[in-house]
Amino acid sequence: MNDGELDPVIHAQARLRVVATLSAMPNRASITFPRLQKLLDMTAGNLSTHLRKLEDAGYVTQTKTIEGRSPVTYVALTPAGLAAFERYTAQIRSLIDPSGEPA
Amino acid sequence: MGDDERTPTPEESWAIIDAQRREVRERLTVDDRILYGAWGIAWGIGYVAMFLDADREGMPGxxxxxxxxxxxxxxxxxxxxxxxxxxxxxxxAAGRMNARLGAAWPVAFISTFFIFGAMFSEGLEGPGVGIIANALPCLVVACLFMGSGAAWGDRRQFWLGIWIAVTVSIASVVGPPYLYLVMAVLGGGGFLAGALLDHLDRRRR
Structure with a gap:
């Protein structure tokens, strides 16, 4: 991606919320789909759609496991996703305040 | 897709990032003010109650x-x-580490109960029993705090573990009944100081 252009995968309201949330997980933990859905207050279908787009870009992993008898999906940001988000926040910060002062 | 695909202005983006970080902090991360506060009150009041109720030999009633x-x-x-x-x-990985560190607590405490049981069935009596009965579980707390603090990079928890180890050492040397007063003031006070420092950190953020 060249200079000032914002990453279109992240620069959309719903996906920015998803990525910002995943980037803030305590100790880089992953999170179950239902807990993430509740945290973001999105519908399951809507969240799935955005997660798929993030997964296609290599920014997010979805890991399916069995806990007890029920399947559980854990969602986490990949290192590439975290790097892209950090690049995005740095760009946003410089757009808000070009002098480079922390926003 | 409507609103979802809308591209926010830089200010809106910043507000979204900020809001989500706050949301995660408020809903997913442990609030040390609650945990340290609960333990500070329990030790602060509980140990004073034992001190006030201690008999001539220093054993609490x-x-x-x-x-x-x-x-x-x-x-x-x-x-x-x-x-x-x-x-x-x-x-x-973080979730698994959390679960294992969580499991270490009951395992260590159940072990101390067996040691107490063995002590009493051997007929041990006197102030020495009071010292060990207090020191053993407190040392478990101190070690697990140091370990958890080291594992999570939580300096305050690590230092609180050291503080508790120092406190229980002083209290054991002092012996009953003042042992309980040392635990209340230094131990309970240490937890409350931890809660206060966490509160000040949160206000600064």
């Missing part, structure tokens, strides 16, 4: 022990309910 025991049980319940609630749904 039934009332003091009951007040202490009740407060400790309450603090354990607060700890489990709060940390389980915040960590619910978290997985990966």
């Amino acid at each position: 039934n009332v003091g022990s009951a007040v202490f025991g009740g407060l400790i049980v309450a603090a354990i319940v607060v700890t489990i309910v709060h940390s389980e609630g915040r960590a619910k749904g978290l997985g990966g």
Whole structure:
């Protein structure tokens, strides 16, 4: 991606919320789909759609496991996703305040 | 897709990032003010109750022990309910580490109960029993705090572990009944100081 252009995968309201949330997980933990859905207050279908787009870009992993008898999906940001988000926040910060002062 | 695909202005983006970070902090991370506060109150009041109810040999009576025991049980319940609630749904390496460190607590405490049982069945009596009965579980707390603090890079928890080890050392040397006063002031005070420092950190953010 060249200079000032914002990453279109992240620069959309719903996906920015998803990525910002995943980037803030305590100790880089992953999170179950239902807990993430509740945290973001999105519908399951809507969240799935955005997660798929993030997964296609290599920014997010979805890991399916069995806990007890029920399947559980854990969602986490990949290192590439975290790097892209950090690049995005740095760009946003410089757009808000070009002098480079922390926003 | 409507609103979802709308591209926010830089200011809106910043507000979204900020809001999500706050949301995660408020709903998924443990609030040390609650945990340290609960333990500070339990130790602060519980140990004073044992000190006031101690007999001439320094052994606490039934009332003091009951007040202490009740407060400790309450603090354990607060700890489990709060940390389980915040960590619910978290997985990966951090989730597994959290679960294992969580399991270390009951394992260590059950072990101390067996040691106490063995001590009493051997007929051990006197102030020495009071010192060991206090020191053993406190040392478990100190070691697990140091370990957890090191594992998570939580300096405050690590130092609180060291502080508790120092406190229990001083209290053991002092012996009953002043042992209980040392635990209340230094131990309970240490937890409350931890809660206060966490509160000041949060206000600064």
